[in-house]
Amino acid sequence: MSETPYTATYYVLPAWNEEIALGKVLADLRTVDPLGHIIVVDDASCDETIKAAESGGAYVLPMVTQLGPWGAMQAGMRYAAEKGCWRVITMDSDGQHLPSQIARLTDAMDQTDANVVIGACSERGSFLRKFAWTIMKLFSGISAEDLTSGFRLYDHRAIALLVGEEASYLEHQDMGVLARLLGKGMKVVEVDVEMHPRVSGTSRIFNSWLKVLWYMLQTLLLSVSKRRVERVNLEKYKAASAHD
Amino acid sequence: MTELFTGATGLFVAATIVYLIKRDRLQVRHGVSWMLVAALFALFGFAPSLLDRLAVSLGVAYSPTVALVVGGSALIIKAVSSDVERSLSEVKITRLVQRLAMLEADIRRLEKHADQDHQESNDR
Numbered sequence: 001m002s003e004t005p006y007t008a009t010y011y012v013l014p015a016w017n018e019e020i021a022l023g024k025v026l027a028d029l030r031t032v033d034p035l036g037h038i039i040v041v042d043d044a045s046c047d048e049t050i051k052a053a054e055s056g057g058a059y060v061l062p063m064v065t066q067l068g069p070w071g072a073m074q075a076g077m078r079y080a081a082e083k084g085c086w087r088v089i090t091m092d093s094d095g096q097h098l099p100s101q102i103a104r105l106t107d108a109m110d111q112t113d114a115n116v117v118i119g120a121c122s123e124r125g126s127f128l129r130k131f132a133w134t135i136m137k138l139f140s141g142i143s144a145e146d147l148t149s150g151f152r153l154y155d156h157r158a159i160a161l162l163v164g165e166e167a168s169y170l171e172h173q174d175m176g177v178l179a180r181l182l183g184k185g186m187k188v189v190e191v192d193v194e195m196h197p198r199v200s201g202t203s204r205i206f207n208s209w210l211k212v213l214w215y216m217l218q219t220l221l222l223s224v225s226k227r228r229v230e231r232v233n234l235e236k237y238k239a240a241s242a243h244d
Numbered sequence: 245m246t247e248l249f250t251g252a253t254g255l256f257v258a259a260t261i262v263y264l265i266k267r268d269r270l271q272v273r274h275g276v277s278w279m280l281v282a283a284l285f286a287l288f289g290f291a292p293s294l295l296d297r298l299a300v301s302l303g304v305a306y307s308p309t310v311a312l313v314v315g316g317s318a319l320i321i322k323a324v325s326s327d328v329e330r331s332l333s334e335v336k337i338t339r340l341v342q343r344l345a346m347l348e349a350d351i352r353r354l355e356k357h358a359d360q361d362h363q364e365s366n367d368r
Contacts, residue, residue: 041345060352061345067338075342079349168335 010085011036012076014069015093016043019052021198022093026056029091032099039079040093043072049093069150070172077154078163088154090173094198097151101193105153108191108237115158115186117237118144119151119193128212135216140175140223142182144234145190148174158186175219179226189235250311251289257282277325281318 011029015022022040029038040053044066053060061075073090080088089105091097101119108117122145129148136147150173154162161167161184162177170176181188261278264270288295288311299307 039349054352059349061342061349063341063345065341067341071338071342075345078342079346082346165335165339168338169331 007086008037008084009033009087009089010076010080010083011038012041012073012080012088012090013038013058013093014041014043014072014076014090015045015049015053016066016072017045017047017049018093019045019048021095022049022052023056025091025093025095025099026053026058028099030057032102037080037083037085039076041072041076043067043069068171070170070177071168073150073173074163074167077159081156081159081163085159086156088159090150090152090154092150092198096195096198098194098196101151101195102153104191104193104239105151107239108189109153109155112189112235112237113187114189114235114237115155116181116188117153118146118149118188118190118234119153119195120144120146120149120190121193121195122146128209132212132216132219136175136219136223139220139227140179141227141231142175142178142234143231144178144188145236147178148172151193151195161186171218172215175223176226179222182232183226187235189237191237191239247289247292249289251286254282254285254287254289257285277322281315281322284314284318 011033013022013025026038026040029036038056038058039061040049040056040058041061042050042053042063044063050060050062059079061072061079063072063075067075076090077088087106087109089102091099097119105117105119108114133147137143152173158181161181167177167180170180178188258279261270261275261282265272265275292307295311296307299305299310302310304310
């Protein structure tokens with residue numbers, strides 16, 4: 001991929017205590033895009049995540065205090081936007097999202113002229129996660145297969161909408177982000193991708209009933225507040241196979 | 245006696261607000277709304293007939309109920325506006341933390357380049 005400013009693709013990986021998985025994720029990413037601009041946002045980890053990121057040749061944004069998944073993600077997007085990104089790919093640092101699947105996202109964007117492509121994997125996830133998806137779809141009026149996927153490709157127009165102060169009121173890269181993008185007329189499509197189980201750590205949300213309950217209450221309120229009058233069914237881009 | 249107590253409470257709240265602003269413990273913009281609440285306390289405390297007339301005009305039989313409802317509503321509005329202010333402050337802190345991390349990333353990048361340049365010049 002190109003590395004010239006204003007046509008460059010940036011990879012943003014928020015990381016929290018991911019010293020074990022991060023090295024392999026970055027190495028795999030380098031094999032896909034040897035010259036890619038990789039940004040690892042260290043969300044105040046207690047382990048050697050920063051060292052692992054620097055060893056992998058990534059730019060490191062070290063947070064002095066933990067901002068949570070969206071705060072970290074937005075920091076990476078702001079940095080990419082400041083450097084003149086053309087596209088931004090967001091991925092988890094725990095090994096769930098496979099660099100080999102990035103081509104499916106870029107292909108979907110090129111073919112559909114979308115502003116955002118979501119890498120969807122509906123097979124993944126616990127009962128809690130699937131329950132959360134159902135509630136979100138019901139109340140938000142947005143019908144998508146994988147609403148919480150962090151494996152996404154954004155173009156520079158979508159990025160411009162997400163780096164502003166208004167988007168800093170959000171806490172997660174799910175309903176709020178999608179509602180904001182759709183409300184501004186952005187085209188969002190989904191494409192099936194393969195995902196792996198995380199190599200280390202646990203989900204920051206879907207690891208206890210209490211956290212899920214709190215998350216669901218917040219998401220419910222956000223979904224109702226930002227609900228669109230017309231129901232939106234996200235377009236599904238059908239690629240040849242999810243296991244290319 | 246109740247009137248005196250209510251009026252005195254209003255004056256005490258007003259004096260506390262002035263003291264906090266004087267000692268730079270409270271910003272003026274937050275103090276103004278509390279001063280209005282204190283003024284209402286003092287007004288209805290020292291002139292209870294005003295409250296009675298207000299209750300009659302609103303069709304409330306027991307006038308202290310009006311004071312309680314107005315006071316409760318004012319507190320709820322104040323609490324919500326405080327959360328709005330707090331959200332704004334948290335967003336500003338988030339933006340600052342992000343900006344700090346972005347600047348640190350640039351510093352790290354420049355230091356790395358400087359080290360490489362230094363190494364290359366030493367090798368020559």
